[in-house]
Amino acid sequence: MPVKCCFHRSNAGETMAWSESVDTVLSNKExxxxxxxxxxxEFSEENVEFWLACEDFKKTKSSTKIALKAQKIYSDFIQADAPKEINIDFHTKxxxxxxxxxxxxxxxxAAQSSIYCLMAKDSFPRFLRSEVYKELVKKYQDRNQKRWLPFL
Incomplete structure (x- = not known):
């Protein structure tokens, strides 16, 4: 049974709306x-890599590719001592x-939902307070100011 997360998925499309949800960040290239x-x-990029691998996996059509991709995800992220092992509960694993x-x-x-919630509740709030995020916001604000300057 998938883990329920307290963060609602948002359809906000604007980059400056990233602070509303982790979805807006995950769906925007920059x-x-x-x-x-x-x-x-923070040495936790395996979480987003796993989430992205699962998103790609769910789009797979061929049963042969499903088996191959599933095994790759399992060996990369799930099995004991996997190179990018994610932190999920024993039952799910x-x-x-x-x-x-x-x-x-x-x-x-279930594992993807668990990792999504971990990112949403833990990593994402810290990201919003990080210099990486602050620099990105400033970059977009500077871009928008330059775009509107001729009209002032």
């Missing part, structure tokens, strides 16, 4: 790059391990 840079500085031989497109949903 926002995602900045968030990854921040997570790398055990459930994935038992079902990885016959993966479905939803086999990582």
């Amino acid at each position: 926002g995602l790059a900045a968030f990854r840079t921040f997570l790398k500085s 055990n459930n994935i391990s038992q079902n990885i031989s016959e993966p479905t497109l939803s086999c990582f949903d």
Whole structure:
């Protein structure tokens, strides 16, 4: 059963609305790059990498590719001593391990939800207070000021 998260997913499209939700950052190329840079500085970029791998996995059509991608995600992020092992509860990890031989497109949903919530509740608020985020906001504010200057 997927973990429920207290953060609501937002459809806010504007870059300056990033502070509203982690979704707005994850869905924006520059926002995602900045968030990854921040997570790398905290030694937790595996979380966003796992989340992105799951998003890509869910779009897979071929059953052969489903099996290959699932095994890659499992070996990279889930199995014990994986190179980018994510921090998920025993039950979720055990459930994935038992079902990885016959993966479905939803086999990582509970783990992805758990990691999403971890990013939303823990990493994201720190990101909003970080220099990486402040510099990005300033960059966008400077861009917008320059764009409107001719009209002043």
